[in-house]
Amino acid sequence: MKILVCISNVPDTTTKVKFVDNSTKIDVNGIQWVINPWDELALTRALELKDDASNGVQTVTVGHVGLISSEPTLRKALAIGADDAIRINIEAGDAYAIAVQLAEAIRNENFDIILCGIESSDHNGSTVGGMLAELLGYPSVTGVSSVKIENGQLVITREIDGGKEIITVPAPFIAVVQKGIAKEPRIAAMRGIMMARTKPIKVVEPQLIDSLTEVINYEMPKPRAACKYVAADDAGQLIVLLQNEAKVI
Amino acid sequence: MSVLVFLENWDGKFKKLSFELVSYASKVAEMLGQPAIALSIGKVDASELEKLAAYGAEKVINIENDSIKAFDEQVYTSMIAEVAQKTGANILVLANNNSGKALAPRLSVRLKAGIASGVSRLPVSINPFVVYKKVYSGKAFANVAIKTEIKIITLAQNSFEVVESSKTFVVEKMNIQPDGKLMKTQVKEVQKQSGKILITDADIVVSGGRGMKSPDNWGPLVELADLLGAATACSRPVSDEGWRSHDEHTGQTGKIIAPNLYFAIGISGATQHLAGVSSSKFIVAINTDKDAPIFEAAQYGIVGDASKVLPKLVEAVKEIKSK
Ligand SMILES: Cc1cc2nc3c(=O)[nH]c(=O)nc-3n(C[C@H](O)[C@H](O)[C@H](O)COP(=O)(O)OP(=O)(O)OC[C@H]3O[C@@H](n4cnc5c(N)ncnc54)[C@H](O)[C@@H]3O)c2cc1C
Ligand SMILES: Nc1ncnc2c1ncn2[C@@H]1O[C@H](COP(=O)(O)O)[C@@H](O)[C@H]1O
Numbered sequence: 001m002k003i004l005v006c007i008s009n010v011p012d013t014t015t016k017v018k019f020v021d022n023s024t025k026i027d028v029n030g031i032q033w034v035i036n037p038w039d040e041l042a043l044t045r046a047l048e049l050k051d052d053a054s055n056g057v058q059t060v061t062v063g064h065v066g067l068i069s070s071e072p073t074l075r076k077a078l079a080i081g082a083d084d085a086i087r088i089n090i091e092a093g094d095a096y097a098i099a100v101q102l103a104e105a106i107r108n109e110n111f112d113i114i115l116c117g118i119e120s121s122d123h124n125g126s127t128v129g130g131m132l133a134e135l136l137g138y139p140s141v142t143g144v145s146s147v148k149i150e151n152g153q154l155v156i157t158r159e160i161d162g163g164k165e166i167i168t169v170p171a172p173f174i175a176v177v178q179k180g181i182a183k184e185p186r187i188a189a190m191r192g193i194m195m196a197r198t199k200p201i202k203v204v205e206p207q208l209i210d211s212l213t214e215v216i217n218y219e220m221p222k223p224r225a226a227c228k229y230v231a232a233d234d235a236g237q238l239i240v241l242l243q244n245e246a247k248v249i
Numbered sequence: 250m251s252v253l254v255f256l257e258n259w260d261g262k263f264k265k266l267s268f269e270l271v272s273y274a275s276k277v278a279e280m281l282g283q284p285a286i287a288l289s290i291g292k293v294d295a296s297e298l299e300k301l302a303a304y305g306a307e308k309v310i311n312i313e314n315d316s317i318k319a320f321d322e323q324v325y326t327s328m329i330a331e332v333a334q335k336t337g338a339n340i341l342v343l344a345n346n347n348s349g350k351a352l353a354p355r356l357s358v359r360l361k362a363g364i365a366s367g368v369s370r371l372p373v374s375i376n377p378f379v380v381y382k383k384v385y386s387g388k389a390f391a392n393v394a395i396k397t398e399i400k401i402i403t404l405a406q407n408s409f410e411v412v413e414s415s416k417t418f419v420v421e422k423m424n425i426q427p428d429g430k431l432m433k434t435q436v437k438e439v440q441k442q443s444g445k446i447l448i449t450d451a452d453i454v455v456s457g458g459r460g461m462k463s464p465d466n467w468g469p470l471v472e473l474a475d476l477l478g479a480a481t482a483c484s485r486p487v488s489d490e491g492w493r494s495h496d497e498h499t500g501q502t503g504k505i506i507a508p509n510l511y512f513a514i515g516i517s518g519a520t521q522h523l524a525g526v527s528s529s530k531f532i533v534a535i536n537t538d539k540d541a542p543i544f545e546a547a548q549y550g551i552v553g554d555a556s557k558v559l560p561k562l563v564e565a566v567k568e569i570k571s572k
Contacts, residue, residue: 013501013521017388026385037502095364096357118350121386121501121524126345126366126403130322130354139433140322140355143347155437159347160320161259161449163441167319169434176350179503180495212363216379216392221527227534227544232553236565238533241549243569246531248510249453249477 001057001149001171003046004111006102006128007077008036008092008120009070023217026122033073037185038117040080044182045147046115047081055149059083061111065092065101071201079188079196090206094213095123099131105204107136112171113154118143118178129176139173145180252278252285253338254306255329257348258293264450266344268304268411273404274342275305275414276371281340286310288332290317290325295420302418304411309420310336316427320348323431326355331425333360338399345403346449353403362399369408369528386501386524406449407507408528448497451480453510456499456526458484460515460536460555464492469559470514476566482506484516500525515555518543535559 011017012032020027035043043062050057062077064070065088074085086109088101106114116129133140145164146157156167156175188196230238242249254274256267271287278285287306289298291313298309310332317324329352333341341356343349345367357364365380373379377394380402384391395401448454455474457467467481474481481497488498499506501521507528514535516522523546526532534547535558544550551558 011385013386013524015388017385019389095354099354099358122384124367124382124384124386125364126350127354127357127364130351131358133322134326134355134358140351141434142322142351160439161346162443162445162447163439165320165436166438166440167434167436173433178347179498212357212361212395212397213365214394214396216394218384219381219390219392221387221390224546225548227547227550229550229552232551232558235551235553235558235561236568238549238551239562239565239569242510242531242533246510246548248531249566249569 001055001112002110003049003057003060003113003115004106004109005039005043005046005060005062005082006114006116006132007039007043007062007064007073008117008122009033009064009066009073010036010120010122013037013121019218023219024215026218033070035073035077036117036120038119038177040185041182042115042117042177043077043080043082044184044186045177047186048182049147049149056152061086063102063106064088065090065098067091074201075196076188078199079192080186081192084199085201086204087201088204088206094211095125095127095131096212097209099128099135100209101206102128102132103135104207113147114138114172114174115147116174116176118176129174133174139169140176141167141169141173142176144175144177147175147177147181250281250283250339251336252281252283252340252342253333253336254285254287254342255352256287256289256301257344258289258291258297261291261293261297263293263297263300265411266346266406266450267301269406269409270342270344270404271301271304271306272412273371273409276412277340277342280372280375284308286336286338288312288329290328298420299418303413303415305414305416307416307418309418310423311420312423312425314425314427316429319432319434319436321432321434322351322355323433324427325352326359327431328425328427330356330359332423333399341399341401343401343403345405349403353401357401360399361397362401363395363397364401364403365393365395366403367405368402369405383528387527388520405507405528446478446480448480448482448499448504448506451508453477453479454482454506454508455479455512455514456482456484456516457487457493457514457555458516459486461487462515466556467493469563473512473559473563473566476563476570484522513543513547514559516543517541518546
């Protein structure tokens with residue numbers, strides 16, 4: 001079995017975002033780039049599946065649409081334990097453009113399981129995984145909190161409102177993963193970092209493809225009104241304010 | 250042309266989210282001078298379907314089909330795409346929850362329709378078609394133009410008020426036979442918790458962090474929530490430590506919610522926590538540290554010890570309830 005994990009390269013979650021060029025572009029000055037948190041957990045789960053030889057997972061590959069500037073993030077994924085990487089050499093456009101690039105690059109690679117995160121922490125799209133599944137004609141399961149291989153069969157847990165479903169699905173398929181898929185992201189050990197240097201990153205030339213959407217500009221959230229304090233000794237007064245002033249209880 | 254809104258049901262029932270979706274779709278339809286059509290797949294009582302009229306849907310298309318045994322993303326995509334074509338839909342509206350996240354992107358490819366997800370307002374403009382959506386996990390927003398003829402929007406839960414506007418209303422049964430070959434997912438088992446208010450649905454959420462000190466201290470927090478008809482939630486370290494169950498964890502890597510009122514009790518207000526709760530209409534912070542970042546996000550604050558403040562809040566709620 002071959003697993004692909006799609007990886008997005010995003011600003012570290014503590015980044016204070018700022019915009020430039022009339023608020024049309026993020027200011028990349030000083031940003032630390034990391035593997036999107038969900039993708040890091042997806043990669044961790046893929047490697048756990050490979051660790052158990054009885055699962056029959058031969059390789060874990062990471063796939064990424066982005067320029068050479070995101071190679072440090074791909075190297076990090078290789079250091080964590082991915083066997084190889086595929087990078088489609090173009091600046092990531094909208095979700096559709098990303099999904100088409102991925103689909104074309106991997107169509108003939110015969111991956112059995114493709115893992116995508118539920119959302120990227122920059123675009124907050126929750127769309128690339130589902131689009132990729134439709135482009136490839138694969139079944140997809142969205143909101144996945146567990147992927148197991150039991151006697152060669154894929155057993156998936158899907159989170160639904162107020163519960164979960166245990167599902168089986170034939171490979172090849174795409175899981176769009178969320179909380180629960182792995183406990184803690186795996187971190188790179190020294191040996192992994194050394195080995196990552198020689199692991200292959202295959203660079204694929206991009207297709208010509210137009211985005212379906214376009215960001216006109218960014219806005220910062222409206223500053224919230226300053227906090228109104230109630231003395232701890234008089235805490236009950238808060239409830240009165242919530243009822244009469246905020247009118248929310 | 251029409252605005253088509255897809256509605257899932259929960260054991261044959263709709264909920265507030267469904268009415269938000271219909272309200273939103275009918276407002277968009279009004280902006281375009283088109284009808285809003287609701288699509289419901291699965292077994293739903295006629296009385297439930299009729300409720301949708303109160304929020305401005307002119308027609309409800311109901312597909313009920315015994316051969317659909319599971320929520321299979323490919324099968325649902327085909328059915329919705331077929332209805333979209335039959336109704337000449339140029340705008341599709343879905344929820345930005347797991348089902349919407351499953352279907353909207355597949356429909357986008359199928360219908361060659363650009364998508365904007367997590368939208369929280371009516372379109373900024375119709376021509377060009379521009380919507381306002383959250384990006385960078387709530388640290389910013391983007392005005393996004395959708396350039397295709399057909400457009401797909403997923404609506405953030407609790408971001409749009411339900412508006413009543415009754416219209417003449419018809420229910421149309423549509424018989425669409427899904428392609429059996431597509432049905433690839435099989436549900437082996439369903440585990441449901443009942444009786445608990447879902448944190449994504451709740452109007453009020455009472456949430457505790459590491460400042461609660463121990464899982465044994467949750468009593469007054471839960472009591473406050475019960476009195477307010479609220480759901481309980483927690484920060485990530487609290488669920489990681491096993492103090493509270495994982496489905497209560499809010500934040501970037503947990504649930505993303507937008508209640509009317511969010512109590513952050515003993516929560517410092519890390520950016521990853523705020524990413525899940527910053528769309529709340531009001532945030533109340535209770536924290537011993539007056540410099541905790543949560544106070545910057547909050548509209549009401551108490552600098553104090555949760556173990557002393559919570560019983561006072563419980564008393565105060567009992568008092569207003571007794572009046
Ligand atoms: C990639 C990534 C993703 C993450 N995702 C999430 C997420 O989804 N959700 C999340 O919550 N966190 C997330 N985190 C963790 C986050 O960074 C914080 O560590 C976490 O939110 C802190 O939880 P806390 O506020 O409960 O605890 P702390 O930061 O320890 O804060 C405890 C607070 O309680 C106060 N306090 C202490 N005693 C009392 C008392 N007696 N009464 C009242 N107040 C008191 C303290 O002053 C302090 O402000 C993530 C981190 C990373 C790196
Ligand atoms: N540029 C990219 N390259 C590869 N995979 C991506 C890229 N952007 C997003 N993804 C994948 O799609 C998921 C959802 O992203 P999004 O639709 O942007 O929220 C991410 O968690 C990744 O798995």
